[in-house]
Amino acid sequence: MNAAPIASASTAGGSLLWLAIILPVVGILASLLSGGRHAERIALLLMPTGFGIAIAIAIFLWRSGQPLVYVIGGFNPPLGIALRADGFSAVMLVTTALIVAAAGFYARAIFATPPGITEARAPLTFWILLQAIWASLNLVFLGGDLFNLYVAIELLTFAAVPLVCLDSRAETISAALRYLLFALCGSVFYLLGVALLYGAYGTLDIVLLSDRVSSEPVVWVAAGLMTAGLLAKTALFPLHLWLPPAHANAPAACSAVLSALVVKGSFFLIVRLWFGVLPNVPHEAVSFILAALGSAAILFGSVLALQQERLKLLIAYSTVAQIGYLFLMFPLVQGPNLWVAEAWSGGIMQTLSHAFAKAAMFLAAGLIAESLGHDRIRDLRGIGAVMPMTLFAFGLGGLSLMGLPPSGGFLAKWLLLKASIEAGRPIWGAVMLSGGLLAAGYLYRVLAPALSSDILHLKAPPRRSREAVALALALTAIALGFAPKAFFDFLQIGRVAVAGGSS
Amino acid sequence: MTAATLAGFIGSALVGLGLYGLITDPQPIRKILGFNLIGSGVFLLFGIVARKGAAAGFAADPVPQAMVITGIVVAFSASALAIALVLRLYEVAGPVSLRSEHTSNKAEK
Numbered sequence: 001m002n003a004a005p006i007a008s009a010s011t012a013g014g015s016l017l018w019l020a021i022i023l024p025v026v027g028i029l030a031s032l033l034s035g036g037r038h039a040e041r042i043a044l045l046l047m048p049t050g051f052g053i054a055i056a057i058a059i060f061l062w063r064s065g066q067p068l069v070y071v072i073g074g075f076n077p078p079l080g081i082a083l084r085a086d087g088f089s090a091v092m093l094v095t096t097a098l099i100v101a102a103a104g105f106y107a108r109a110i111f112a113t114p115p116g117i118t119e120a121r122a123p124l125t126f127w128i129l130l131q132a133i134w135a136s137l138n139l140v141f142l143g144g145d146l147f148n149l150y151v152a153i154e155l156l157t158f159a160a161v162p163l164v165c166l167d168s169r170a171e172t173i174s175a176a177l178r179y180l181l182f183a184l185c186g187s188v189f190y191l192l193g194v195a196l197l198y199g200a201y202g203t204l205d206i207v208l209l210s211d212r213v214s215s216e217p218v219v220w221v222a223a224g225l226m227t228a229g230l231l232a233k234t235a236l237f238p239l240h241l242w243l244p245p246a247h248a249n250a251p252a253a254c255s256a257v258l259s260a261l262v263v264k265g266s267f268f269l270i271v272r273l274w275f276g277v278l279p280n281v282p283h284e285a286v287s288f289i290l291a292a293l294g295s296a297a298i299l300f301g302s303v304l305a306l307q308q309e310r311l312k313l314l315i316a317y318s319t320v321a322q323i324g325y326l327f328l329m330f331p332l333v334q335g336p337n338l339w340v341a342e343a344w345s346g347g348i349m350q351t352l353s354h355a356f357a358k359a360a361m362f363l364a365a366g367l368i369a370e371s372l373g374h375d376r377i378r379d380l381r382g383i384g385a386v387m388p389m390t391l392f393a394f395g396l397g398g399l400s401l402m403g404l405p406p407s408g409g410f411l412a413k414w415l416l417l418k419a420s421i422e423a424g425r426p427i428w429g430a431v432m433l434s435g436g437l438l439a440a441g442y443l444y445r446v447l448a449p450a451l452s453s454d455i456l457h458l459k460a461p462p463r464r465s466r467e468a469v470a471l472a473l474a475l476t477a478i479a480l481g482f483a484p485k486a487f488f489d490f491l492q493i494g495r496v497a498v499a500g501g502s503s
Numbered sequence: 504m505t506a507a508t509l510a511g512f513i514g515s516a517l518v519g520l521g522l523y524g525l526i527t528d529p530q531p532i533r534k535i536l537g538f539n540l541i542g543s544g545v546f547l548l549f550g551i552v553a554r555k556g557a558a559a560g561f562a563a564d565p566v567p568q569a570m571v572i573t574g575i576v577v578a579f580s581a582s583a584l585a586i587a588l589v590l591r592l593y594e595v596a597g598p599v600s601l602r603s604e605h606t607s608n609k610a611e612k
Contacts, residue, residue, distance in 0.1 A: 079566075147570050154577045158584060165588070170596035177588045181534050184581050185525055188541045191574060192518065195545055198567060199552035 013060030014070035017083040017142050020053045020093060024135035031128050036119040039127035040112065047101035050134065054093040058490075061090050067494035069144075077205035082144040084206070086494025088348055089141040092268060095352055096141070099260050099359050099473070100134045106363050106469045107253035122166045126254070132159035133257060140265045146194050146204040146277070149269055150187065153233065157183040160262045163254040164246045175245035182232050182242040186266075189229030196222035197277075206276045210496065215281045226273055227286070233266035236290075236327060237297035240320045244304075247316040252366020255312065259319045260359040264351055267326055271347075275333065279498045287330035295431040297324030302438030306445065311365045311375035314442060315358070318401060321435060322354045325413070328428045332419045334498055339419035344495055345488045346415030353408025353480045357397035360474035364394040367462040367470065377446055382454035384447075389467040391450055396474035398443040400481075403436040408480025507551050514551070517544030529600040531589045535582055542578040546571045 027046045031039035061068055068085040071077075085093070107130075111123040136155035143149040157180065165176040198204055200218045213219050235243040247259050270290075274283055301321030308314040329347030333340050367390045368383060369375040384391045400409035413432050420429040521540030524533055553567035592599055 147573070151573065151577065154581070158580065161584065161588075165591075168591065168595065170592060170599075173588055173592040173595060174599060177531060177585065177592060180581070180585050180588065181525070181531075181538070184538050184585070185522075185541075187581075188538060188545060188578075191542075192545045192548065194570075195548045195552055195567070198570075199548070199555065202564075 009069065010071050011066070011069045012064065013057065013068050014083075016053055016057045016060065017068060017070040017085055018072065020050065020057060020138045021083075021135060021142060023050050023053065024131045024138065027131045028128055028135065031124075031131065035124065037113040037123075039124050040108065043104055043127045043131050044108070046131070047097065047104055051094070051097040051101060054090070054097045057085055058090040058094055061085060061087065061493055062490055065493060077145070077208055078203035081148050082205060082207075083142045084144040084494075085142055087491045088268070088271070088494070090493075091348065091352060091491065092141045092264070093138060095355050096134060096137050096261055098476070099355060100130060100257065102359065102363070102469050102473050103253045103257045104130060106256075106366075106466050107251075109463060109466060110251060110253065125162060126166060126251075129159045129163050130257065133163075133262065137261055137265050140268055144206050146197065146206065146209070148204075149272070150191055150194055153190070153230075153266060153269060154187050156262060156265050157187065157233070160258055163258065164250045166251055166254065169249075171245075172249045175242070175249050179242045179246040182235075182239065186229040186232030186239075189225045189232075190269075191229075193222040193224075193226030193229070196225070206272065209277050210279055213278060213281060219278070219281060223273065223278055223281070223283075223286075227270060227290075230266045230270045230273070231293075234263050234270065234323060235320060236293050236323055237300055237320065238293075240297065240301070240323075243320055244313055244316040247319060247362075248310065248312040252312075252362055252369070255316075255366070256359040256362040259316065259362060260355040263319070263323060264355060267323070267351065274330065275496060275498060279496045283498075284331070284334065287334065290327045290330045291428055294324040294327030294330075295428070297321060297327075298431055298435035299438070302435055302442060305442040306438065308442075309377060311368065311377055311380070311446065312362070314377065314446065315361050315365055318361075318439065318442065319354075319358060321439070322350075322358070322401060325350050325354075325416070325432065325435065328416055328420070328432065331425065331428065332416065332423055336497060337423065339422040340498070341488070341492055341495075342415045342422075343419035345491050346412050346419060348491050349408055349412035349415060349480065349483075353400050353412055353477050356473050356477035356480070357400040357407075357409060360393050360470050360477065361397040361401075363466070363470035363473065364390045364397070367466060368394075371458045371460055371462050372456075373459050378449065380446065380456075381449045381452045382456035384451040385453070386456050386458055387462060387467070389464075389471055390462060391447075393467065393470040393474040395443075395447060396471075396478055398439070398447070400474075400477040402439045402443060403432070406481040407478045408483075409477065411481050411483065507554060510547055510551050514544040514547035517541065517547065519544075531585070531592075531599065535585045535589070538585075539578065539582060542574070546574060549574070 027042050031042050070083040072081045111126040113120050113123045136152050139152035143152050161176050161180045165172040196218055201212045203209055232239045247255050298321050301317050305314050305317035329343050332343030400407035403409045403413040417429045417432055518541050521537045524537030549567040549571045553564045
């Protein structure tokens, strides 16, 4: 909870950190070598194992109360590279393992290699890239070196972009291309910032850097470039243009992973940058800008979601809005104030509950689109009667997005609201409340016709097991609303106190 | 003007030109070229950092060079992926520009 961890020694349980990264990488290589339908089996086999490793990391972290460290090859930073896991990393590892596994289980019906042939392009690509997303996210959450994190975030992009255009329609390919260009522009700015930081301080290790940096022009420029680059990848308003077409047109299992996890990877790095690398640099002005952009994202994304005619586009614009909430934590996590821990927990809670809720909603929307052959909102009248379980999952996810109790979304927004009032900045709280109302509006647009008594005929009823996956994710988002106090203490492990005014 | 300053100016110019191209030009291939120009500018900056010997103060710091090599590999893969997408898009839809796309996506029924 307090000071920066000691940089230079592997701790107990440290080996689990490299295992969490290597496991999916081994899966990718094995899938490439064996090919065909083996890729699916390997991926599905590794998912419970990876989940076990993530849980083990969380347990070690909980027992020690200190960040876990693994120094690769025994070479200490600054020459070597350290992997580190704090409370935020651990919950993200577990969330990633769960959502990747859910998406994998859900996708078995669509991305099975057809019988009679040994290998099909789309399934093989899907299973390999799903593991690649998983591996690179784990590296993002554990990396302790800014250049290493650059490679991780690039790998994440390379794995995510092709998932958008697996069906090779012109529309999805151009969405993927637009996404890639935004992401590349973002990463090259991140790299420019990394070069400046290395040039000024001679190390890129997060802990060593946090000791060395001081508030000077080179740091401001570097941090500005890196933040702007990462914002393009996180799709914070006004850099969100690529997100709706990419997330709405991808296959549902891919949309779920992209919206729930991939945008959180670059958000995680923004948090690492400002709260891990630069805690000693005052960043009130920057925090204000980030939160203002976040507020604009909430209002703009929600209003656009209200206007969409397709269900998946509505969910994608809702992601644009929900990303905005993440940035409201920045002005509240400042200085040695009492509400800092609340705001920190609230921000992480929003990351987690949005991940589960949004994955559930995309999977449910995918089932609806498959069963009806379209996802036009005005033609969804009566879907509640024929697909009750799917619609229930969608509704529960929506409940969390609106911030109604009991749900993870409620708890997240409650903590942020409380912190904003205690900090004497109720403006951010007001934005949150109006965002909740707008979310209720766009979800009502879907739920009201869906629950009407019209008769609707399905092309094919959905498989029970796939509906259950969506429902399980939605229930997890709800269950987060019952998180005990111990969970919030866990989130504080490894949080570095941020310098700044007490205002 | 020292060599390092000159290299710094050239690097900045490359980044600026590349960014201008990336933002203003609707042709996908030119956008990819713009990205590569920015990348070259950044790699040049890494070169200056290496020459200054930032880490240990010795004559030539090898670490930034290792980073540049990794960065070039990453930028190369990125360009290859982007070109592959452009080619596929050309096969499916013919010549394309990325200009008015988000408006047409919104109007989709």
